[in-house]
Amino acid sequence: MKRTRSVHIALLFLIMNVVQIARAxxxxxxxxxxxxxxxxxxxxxxxxxxxxxxxxxxxxxxxGYSFITxxxxxxxxxxxDTLFGRPAFQVLFTVxxxxxxxxxxxxxxxxxxxxxxxxxxxxxxxxxxxxxxYSRDFEAWFDxxxxxxxxxxxxxxxxxxxxxxxxxxxFVRTLDxxxxxxxxxxxxxxxxxxxxxxxxxxxxGRQRIEVDAGTFDCIIVEPLMREGGLFKSEGRVLIxxxxxxxxxxxKVSTKVVIGSIDSELREYSGINGPIRAKVR
Numbered sequence: 001m002k003r004t005r006s007v008h009i010a011l012l013f014l015i016m017n018v019v020q021i022a023r024a025x026x027x028x029x030x031x032x033x034x035x036x037x038x039x040x041x042x043x044x045x046x047x048x049x050x051x052x053x054x055x056x057x058x059x060x061x062x063x064g065y066s067f068i069t070x071x072x073x074x075x076x077x078x079x080x081d082t083l084f085g086r087p088a089f090q091v092l093f094t095v096x097x098x099x100x101x102x103x104x105x106x107x108x109x110x111x112x113x114x115x116x117x118x119x120x121x122x123x124x125x126x127x128x129x130x131x132x133x134y135s136r137d138f139e140a141w142f143d144x145x146x147x148x149x150x151x152x153x154x155x156x157x158x159x160x161x162x163x164x165x166x167x168x169x170x171f172v173r174t175l176d177x178x179x180x181x182x183x184x185x186x187x188x189x190x191x192x193x194x195x196x197x198x199x200x201x202x203x204x205g206r207q208r209i210e211v212d213a214g215t216f217d218c219i220i221v222e223p224l225m226r227e228g229g230l231f232k233s234e235g236r237v238l239i240x241x242x243x244x245x246x247x248x249x250x251k252v253s254t255k256v257v258i259g260s261i262d263s264e265l266r267e268y269s270g271i272n273g274p275i276r277a278k279v280r
Contacts, residue, residue: 045144046161048120050174052247055080055089056270059248061263062212063095071097071107073263075249077270081114083123088114091166107131113166116144120171125164140164140191149191162191163199168223172201173247177219185224200224208279209240209251211264215279216250217243242277 055077063071073095080087090112097107108130114123127138140151142162149156163171168190175186180203190199204220218240240251248271252263 045116046119046121048118048174050120051245051272052173053077053089053170054270054272057272058269059265060267061249061252062266063097064262064264065101065260068101069098070101070105070261071095080117083114083116086123087117088123089117089170091115091170093166105132111166113164113170115167115170119144119161120167120174121161122164122167125166127165138193142191151191152194154194156191156194156196158191158196159189162189162196164191168199169249172221172223173241173249175247177203177221177243180219204238206243207240211250211266213250213265213267216240216248216275217277217279218250219243219247242275244276245273246271246275246277248275 058074058076061073061075062069063073073093076092077089078092079090081090082088091114093109093111095107095109097105110128111126113125115121116123121144122142123144124142125138125140127136129136138151140149142149142158142164144161147158147160147162149158149162168188171188172186182203182205184203186201186203188199188201190197200223202222202224204222206217206219208215208217210216219242221239221241223237223239237252237254239249241247241249248265248268250265254261
């Protein structure tokens with residue numbers, strides 16, 4: 001019995017040391033810590049129930065440029081994983097140019113976040129961008145209990161429940177806009193590279209639009225971002241979301257360096273219930 005207790009005490013000290021190292025050192029140690037260890041303090045984290053999306057959702061968009069289909073974008077929630085003992089949505093966003101358009105400007109982008117199921121905040125974010133001759137890779141781990149981000153082998157202070165580019169978008173889908181007035185803004189915090197940026201989302205009103213996936217009554221929002229968004233833009237980014245509980249993105253219109261790009265919903269599956277905003 002004494003030997004068993006000694007082993008347990010030794011293991012406890014070992015785990016405590018691993019936790020301290022992970023908090024004090026780089027991303028690799030923090031990543032190792034995530035596999036199987038549980039934060040006891042996690043019970044104090046916020047809970048935000050939502051009905052907008054669920055595991056298995058998949059949204060496919062045609063990306064149009066100058067009246068031609070230039071690529072395909074896919075937003076999906078393939079599975080629920082476990083990070084720090086908590087369930088987390090794996091959320092993927094990919095954009096790929098068509099074979100024809102790739103001769104002009106090849107795009108192969110991949111974003112991934114692990115979004116806490118109960119609290120709607122991220123634990124881990126990766127970005128892999130390949131656009132023409134431009135490339136960028138970025139990874140960040142978020143210690144949402146101690147308010148620290150681990151990126152570039154460094155630590156950065158972050159505000160509570162800070163977002164990344166993808167988690168911010170999915171969080172916006174969970175909000176209630178039924179009483180929103182034109183011009184109202186929602187304020188978020190978005191971490192990217194080595195800095196936390198303010199991200200405001202402006203409510204612009206409502207509109208009925210038709211895309212290949214159908215005709216939908218939508219709300220229109222405009223993210224006002226400085227860095228780290230899903231689109232490198234030099235002008236306005238407008239997003240049409242279904243005006244119901246799902247807040248499914250139906251259309252995204254953005255002005256980028258090479259012109260205006262529109263992404264329109266072509267097909268969808270795995271939706272978390274009926275789409276009441278679909279007219280036909």
